[in-house]
Amino acid sequence: MAERLVVIGGDAAGMSAASQARRRRPAEELSIVAFERGRFTSYSACGIPYWVGGLVDDRDDLIARPPEVFRDDYEIDVRTRHEVVDIDLDRREVVAVALDEGRREVREPFDQLVYATGAVPVQPPWATSGVTGVFGVQTLDDGDALHAWLDRDPAPKRAVVVGGGYIGVEMAEAMVNRGLAVTLVERGPQPMSTVDPDMGALVTDRLSGLGIDVRTGLAVTGLDHRDGVVAAVVTDSEPIPADIVVLGLGIKPNTTLARTARLPLGPTGGVRVDLRMRVVGLPGVWAAGDCVESVHRVSGQPVHIPLGTHANKQGRVAGINIGGGYATFPGVIGTAVTRVCDLEVARTGLLSTEADAAGFSFVTATVESTNRAGYFPGADFMTIKLLAERGTGRLLGAQIVGKSEAAKRIDALAVALWNNMTVEEMVGLDLGYAPPYAPVWDPVLIAARKAVDALGVK
Structure with a gap:
């Protein structure tokens, strides 16, 4: 049998x-x-915001x-x-x-x-009160329901996204792409707490540049409705009108x-x-x-x-x-990327608060550079931040915020982190160079050099 x-x-x-x-x-x-x-198997939940926003045509x-x-x-x-x-x-x-x-x-x-x-999805009590027009975005069935709400007649005109993590900022952009007026409400001091505050501030600026009304330091306490359909989000400051509410409070x-x-x-x-x-x-x-x-x-x-x-x-x-074989899962280092319009955001390893909590003594190094040689058409900015352990110089974490071709540089940093490289070792990495793809000193190498300087290595 x-x-x-x-x-x-x-x-x-x-x-x-x-x-x-x-x-x-x-x-x-x-x-x-x-x-x-x-109703579905083996699907990309990460693609839901891009389908909802119209970048992907078919569910x-x-x-x-x-x-x-x-x-x-x-x-x-x-x-x-x-x-x-x-x-x-x-x-x-x-x-x-x-x-x-x-x-x-x-x-x-x-x-x-x-x-x-x-x-x-994390759902506070007010989100489960039975008011319609409130959506989490975790499964493709969730995405289907949200998409149908956006397609209803009359179409919603005002969206409130509650929470400014990855899903929150991606869904805020999706709502903008659908032509809605969007308010992003974040209880903390800024959206994107998945990066350090100085890096997250760059994301906030871009969200505002998209026309998104970013409101920080604001707690949502309830919903107003009309005949059971959401009409406003109630906050500890003032109500915000809404025809649709999307939860981005994490999972x-x-x-x-x-x-x-x-x-x-x-x-x-x-x-x-x-x-x-x-x-x-x-x-x-x-x-x-x-x-x-x-x-x-x-x-x-x-x-x-x-x-x-x-x-x-x-x-x-x-x-x-x-099945009778042998395999192990070696752990994680928290590598993640996302995009807000033309702004790319990436991280790997520990944030400053996480490194503090883990008991590390460390230095940080932040550099601004470009994705290509400065004279080459299409050259644009990026900011890279590294964390390195005092004493050993070991890379502890990295964050990148920038325009085209910025985020995938996190992969080189993730490989270095995975293999316990020091920032001094990273300075000598043999990374690819050509003017259409990188300056002669890649931003990763510039950041590593600055981290070495911060450690006082001679």
């Missing part, structure tokens, strides 16, 4: 795990059932593999619109309900289980089911797993993706950094191990 694998969650981590397990074990050895609450362009591909080509029994509501570890079965069939109950036994439920691990089933959770709220993505202390139970916590390779601390890159890698590791 075939061993049975049940996967909870049909996006990046879950379907990567299922696919890798299938590649190593045929259906007669391993039967695979995957439950997905929504289905965001889908890498639809359910029928997994069913027909991989022999994986994908059951969309099925929500798992209980995990019985003693009986080794999950309980799901068929959402389009009157919540008909389905019980599925398992020998191996992959918990890949992803993350959920948290989707662990409601894990808590009920007594899966171990770490200090970040994510499921605790070992290097092979096994849930700690529970044989045959695996977890991957935005619902788990990882280890930061620089600070050594547990972190929750939800990104599709990590989810795919973690799912792949789990699937290889389930």
